[in-house]
Amino acid sequence: MRNWIPILILLTASILGGCTTHHKMAEPYRNFGKMGLYIGKKQAAKTNQAITEGDISNLLDAEVKAELPATMALAKLRSYWCGGRSSIDIVSAEEINQWEKVLKDVKSVRGIQTIPSLVLENSGRKEGIYLKDLRLAAAKLKCELLLAYVQSESSIANFNDAAALYWTVIGLWLVPGSVLEHRTIMQAVLVDCRTGAILGTATGDCYLKRATPAAFADITRDKLRQEADTKALADLRKGCRKLLEEIVEASEK
Numbered sequence: 001m002r003n004w005i006p007i008l009i010l011l012t013a014s015i016l017g018g019c020t021t022h023h024k025m026a027e028p029y030r031n032f033g034k035m036g037l038y039i040g041k042k043q044a045a046k047t048n049q050a051i052t053e054g055d056i057s058n059l060l061d062a063e064v065k066a067e068l069p070a071t072m073a074l075a076k077l078r079s080y081w082c083g084g085r086s087s088i089d090i091v092s093a094e095e096i097n098q099w100e101k102v103l104k105d106v107k108s109v110r111g112i113q114t115i116p117s118l119v120l121e122n123s124g125r126k127e128g129i130y131l132k133d134l135r136l137a138a139a140k141l142k143c144e145l146l147l148a149y150v151q152s153e154s155s156i157a158n159f160n161d162a163a164a165l166y167w168t169v170i171g172l173w174l175v176p177g178s179v180l181e182h183r184t185i186m187q188a189v190l191v192d193c194r195t196g197a198i199l200g201t202a203t204g205d206c207y208l209k210r211a212t213p214a215a216f217a218d219i220t221r222d223k224l225r226q227e228a229d230t231k232a233l234a235d236l237r238k239g240c241r242k243l244l245e246e247i248v249e250a251s252e253k
Contacts, residue, residue, distance in 0.1 A: 068108035068251050072244075073138035073193070074099065075115045075148040077129065087129065088117045095233070102237040106244050108251070113141045131191065138193045145199075147240060149188035151229070155221065156181050166214060176211035182224040183207040184232040188240055190247070200243045204236025 074096075078089040091114045103109055119137040120129065131148075138146045163177030171177070186204040191197070206228040212220040 068248060069110050070108065070144035071110045071113060071142060072103070072145040072147055073113050073115050073134075073141055073143035075134050075137075075146065077148060077150040088115060088120060090116075098234075099237060102241050103244065106241060106248065108248050109145075109244055113138075113143050115141065131196065135191065135193045135196060144193055146191040146193050147188055148191070149186055149202075149236060151184065151186050151232075153182065153184045153225065153228070155183075155225070157217065157221075160211065162211075163214075171213075173213050173215045176213055178214050178217050179209065179211050180217065180221055180224055181207070181209045182221070182228045184225075184228040186232050186236040188236055190240070190243055199247055202236060202239030202243050204232040204234070204239060206231035206235065 074091060076089040076091050076095075078087050096112065096114060099112055103112065115134065115137045119140055120133055134146055134148055138144075158179045158181075159177055160179050161177075162175045165171035165175045166177055184204075184206050188202045188204075190199045190201070192199055208224050208228050210220055210224060
């Protein structure tokens with residue numbers, strides 16, 4: 001019972017000050033640059049200094065088309081905010097099957113290969129993984145295309161007016177006075193492995209909100225996260241399919 005004393009004190013204080021809270025959830029955000037997904041810090045700095053107006057115009061005028069048919073390498077990245085590092089995440093068999101189902105009818109895409117950490121020569125680098133590392137790994141797997149994606153998420157908990165009944169203690173199990181919100185965003189970039197040209201980007205997004213008794217808040221939070229991750233990934237796959245269809249169509253012109 002001692003464990004409930006701090007909770008009861010907190011809930012009593014919130015009741016006296018008004019139970020309802022409306023804290024805004026922070027936007028999920030991942031930056032490929034912060035993750036180390038670029039050529040390298042020194043090279044990137046030199047490149048930025050050397051870029052001219054003409055270089056930008058040339059990039060816009062350049063017509064880069066993927067050489068099809070092609071096999072696609074899949075890199076799922078995990079970000080670590082301490083130091084802005086990143087690493088390759090494990091792609092489950094179920095997730096691979098879902099990717100294959102979505103892309104099986106896309107013309108000129110022969111199949112998918114996942115990039116494991118064993119293929120990356122610099123997976124242990126402190127600064128993180130660079131785009132060139134992923135292109136090299138994809139080339140070793142005989143893949144002409146590279147799809148790299150990263151997941152971002154944010155969650156928050158608020159109280160609604162029903163939380164006033166938490167002081168009865170039994171209300172902690174029966175009254176849905178806690179409002180949980182969770183949002184997952186997935187960002188993907190499709191790269192031509194031969195040239196390093198970015199062929200396009202895609203995004204998957206899912207926002208969920210649910211009221212629950214305080215006693216089940218942790219369980220509900222985990223379920224929200226899993227559901228949001230699944231739906232955001234499904235949304236990302238649809239966006240990637242559309243992107244690949246557009247690339248195939250452009251290569252045929």
